[in-house]
Amino acid sequence: MAFAITQNCCNDASCIAACPVNCIHPTPDEPDFGKTDMLYIDPKSCIDCGACVDACPVDAIFPVESLLSGPKKPYPEINAGYFEAKPPAEASDPAPNFHTWNPPVFKRSIPSDFPMLDVAVVGTGPAGMYAVEDLLLHTSARVTLIDRLPLAGGLIRYGVAPDHPDTKKIGETFSRFYSHPRLRMRLGVQIGRDLSAAELAAQHDAVIYAVGASSAKELGVPGEDLPGSIAATDVVAWYNGHPEASATAIDLSGERIVMVGNGNVALDVARVLSTDPGRLESTSISRSALTGLRSSTVREVLILGRRGPAEAAYTSTELIALTEHEDIDLVVDAADPRVAEEIAAATGGKAALLRGVRQERIDFAAAPAVGKRRIVLKFHSESRQILGRERVEGVVVSEASGTREVRAGQAIRAIGYHGVPVPGLPFDASSGTIPNAGGRITGMPGNYAVGWIKRGPSGGIGANKTCVQETIGALIEDVVSGALPVRSRRSSMLAGLLPRLQR
Numbered sequence: 001m002a003f004a005i006t007q008n009c010c011n012d013a014s015c016i017a018a019c020p021v022n023c024i025h026p027t028p029d030e031p032d033f034g035k036t037d038m039l040y041i042d043p044k045s046c047i048d049c050g051a052c053v054d055a056c057p058v059d060a061i062f063p064v065e066s067l068l069s070g071p072k073k074p075y076p077e078i079n080a081g082y083f084e085a086k087p088p089a090e091a092s093d094p095a096p097n098f099h100t101w102n103p104p105v106f107k108r109s110i111p112s113d114f115p116m117l118d119v120a121v122v123g124t125g126p127a128g129m130y131a132v133e134d135l136l137l138h139t140s141a142r143v144t145l146i147d148r149l150p151l152a153g154g155l156i157r158y159g160v161a162p163d164h165p166d167t168k169k170i171g172e173t174f175s176r177f178y179s180h181p182r183l184r185m186r187l188g189v190q191i192g193r194d195l196s197a198a199e200l201a202a203q204h205d206a207v208i209y210a211v212g213a214s215s216a217k218e219l220g221v222p223g224e225d226l227p228g229s230i231a232a233t234d235v236v237a238w239y240n241g242h243p244e245a246s247a248t249a250i251d252l253s254g255e256r257i258v259m260v261g262n263g264n265v266a267l268d269v270a271r272v273l274s275t276d277p278g279r280l281e282s283t284s285i286s287r288s289a290l291t292g293l294r295s296s297t298v299r300e301v302l303i304l305g306r307r308g309p310a311e312a313a314y315t316s317t318e319l320i321a322l323t324e325h326e327d328i329d330l331v332v333d334a335a336d337p338r339v340a341e342e343i344a345a346a347t348g349g350k351a352a353l354l355r356g357v358r359q360e361r362i363d364f365a366a367a368p369a370v371g372k373r374r375i376v377l378k379f380h381s382e383s384r385q386i387l388g389r390e391r392v393e394g395v396v397v398s399e400a401s402g403t404r405e406v407r408a409g410q411a412i413r414a415i416g417y418h419g420v421p422v423p424g425l426p427f428d429a430s431s432g433t434i435p436n437a438g439g440r441i442t443g444m445p446g447n448y449a450v451g452w453i454k455r456g457p458s459g460g461i462g463a464n465k466t467c468v469q470e471t472i473g474a475l476i477e478d479v480v481s482g483a484l485p486v487r488s489r490r491s492s493m494l495a496g497l498l499p500r501l502q503r
């Protein structure tokens with residue numbers, strides 16, 4: 001009856017190699033890869049063997065018959081829909097591959113007669129761990145894995161929402177490398193503070209920076225600095241128990257929160273704040289966040305998207321999760337007539353998914369209605385000013401007919417993350433990234449970048465895998481071509497400098 005991929009697919013493509021009949025697409029060598037919200041199983045080709053289920057690190061694949069009811073019920077149709085839009089293959093193509101897919105691409109490796117490399121990887125988030133995986137499985141390198149925090153995992157631990165436990169499971173897949181005989185791990189060591197980038201480079205043949213993008217972008221509107229105006233990064237850190245999070249990051253004593261930006265982070269935060277705390281009790285949510293949510297009086301989260309419903313930044317999968325959420329009343333604000341028109345005219349995509357969602361002209365001057373907690377999606381709308389004397393009392397939002405004041409006790413900007421510089425490395429302040437060419441850090445031979453610090457703060461977990469493959473490919477090219485700097489004190493490295501890392 002076929003299998004189907006569902007909501008928490010992170011596009012890491014692990015299932016593709018497991019499928020004996022090549023029915024999971026797009027594959028990394030196909031043009032669509034990285035552009036779709038998830039991968040899809042062709043129900044016409046799937047032979048029901050279940051091999052992909054074991055390969056998936058986030059438990060995203062299910063037999064279609066188990067999805068006939070419940071919040072994942074749209075997924076069999078979504079999987080099949082992807083293939084309906086594809087042209088059928090020539091009749092001469094061998095079954096069961098009914099479509100014209102490209103041939104697979106095989107990976108390169110360091111020739112076996114090359115000396116063993118010592119490589120440092122800075123950062124234990126997905127990018128760092130895909131780099132570790134690639135180095136340990138495809139080269140004979142010894143790896144020093146470093147993170148500034150006392151616990152490894154990066155945004156898998158401190159970003160992914162606690163009500164996405166299956167996604168967090170990918171941390172278990174990564175953690176199997178912590179005890180690999182060629183890996184040593186140093187937690188609580190910040191490069192640029194405890195050890196300089198130059199010292200680290202001197203101790204290794206190559207250094208890979210996977211330090212992510214931990215700060216929040218600024219809106220630049222009046223009132224942004226008022227108490228009660230915060231970044232989504234702070235709320236995410238709070239509910240995930242980040243060691244540097246403030247226990248009082250968010251004030252939940254008001255009735256309405258205005259969220260600026262409609263990416264997946266905005267949806268995560270709005271969903272967690274609107275979910276019955278009892279449902280979150282068995283998750284990894286921090287105990288102080290759970291206590292805060294139990295006494296929350298928030299009844300509505302208003303999410304502002306500056307573009308229309310078809311161009312919203314969230315993925316279809318996360319929108320579907322909201323439409324199917326039992327605790328949440330999802331509403332589209334109908335003040336702007338373009339929104340209803342765009343939803344009605346959509347032939348597919350995110351706007352069409354809103355067709356079953358109630359549209360209502362919300363009275364933002366009044367307190368939100370009692371009942372289920374409400375999330376309101378408002379499109380073609382931005383915040384112009386945050387209002388209040390001592391703290392946030394409202395937000396001026398733009399809409400087709402001008403501006404309107406929305407009463408709110410808290411304003412959250414979920415407009416994206418931003419990289420922070422590592423002392424000793426070049427930094428592009430406007431993009432928040434380390435300048436690099438295909439992963440090679442500009443002007444610093446032997447130093448490489450991967451993940452969000454390489455390409456900016458966008459893309460899910462799996463996007464870092466292809467990003468890492470490019471960087472490791474560059475590193476291997478440099479090893480083979482002799483472009484890596486020669487380490488003059490290599491033999492004394494382990495005895496002399498390394499103890500500074502052993503904290």
Ligand SMILES: Cc1cc2nc3c(=O)[nH]c(=O)nc-3n(C[C@H](O)[C@H](O)[C@H](O)COP(=O)(O)OP(=O)(O)OC[C@H]3O[C@@H](n4cnc5c(N)ncnc54)[C@H](O)[C@@H]3O)c2cc1C
Pocket residue numbers: 009010122123124125126127128146147148149152153154155156158159160161164167189190191192210211212213236265268417422450451452453458459460461462464
């Ligand atoms: C709130 C949120 C939720 C998300 N949820 C999902 C999801 O459900 N599914 C999905 O597919 N994607 C999700 N993503 C996207 C995903 O988390 C990112 O694609 C991914 O984490 C980026 O990986 P990274 O390794 O570049 O950065 P990070 O995961 O941020 O890792 C960077 C690591 O570097 C360490 N570090 C930083 N500076 C230093 C230094 N100077 N010295 C030593 N260590 C340092 C940090 O402590 C951190 O551990 C989410 C992102 C966010 C922000």
Ligand SMILES: NC(=O)c1ccc[n+]([C@@H]2O[C@H](COP(=O)([O-])OP(=O)(O)OC[C@H]3O[C@@H](n4cnc5c(N)ncnc54)[C@H](OP(=O)(O)O)[C@@H]3O)[C@@H](O)[C@H]2O)c1
Pocket residue numbers: 218219260261262263264265266268305306307311312313314315318382383414415416417457458459460
């Ligand atoms: N469940 C998941 O899979 C999951 C969960 C969380 C995060 N992630 C991924 O992590 C990445 C980061 O997510 P994110 O939500 O932080 O970023 P994002 O997807 O880039 O969304 C940022 C949002 O902020 C808006 N914005 C940016 N600057 C603005 C400004 N000055 N004024 C008003 N609005 C502004 C953007 O609008 P425009 O679109 O108009 O630019 C967009 O709506 C994404 O790739 C996301 O998919 C995945």
Ligand code: SF4
Pocket residue numbers: 002003018019020021022023024041045046047048049050051052053
């Ligand atoms: S069940 Fe088997 S045939 Fe179907 S997609 Fe998974 S691995 Fe491929």
Ligand code: SF4
Pocket residue numbers: 005008009010011012013014015016039055056057058059060061462
């Ligand atoms: S998360 Fe990875 S393994 Fe699981 S379905 Fe998506 S691409 Fe396949």
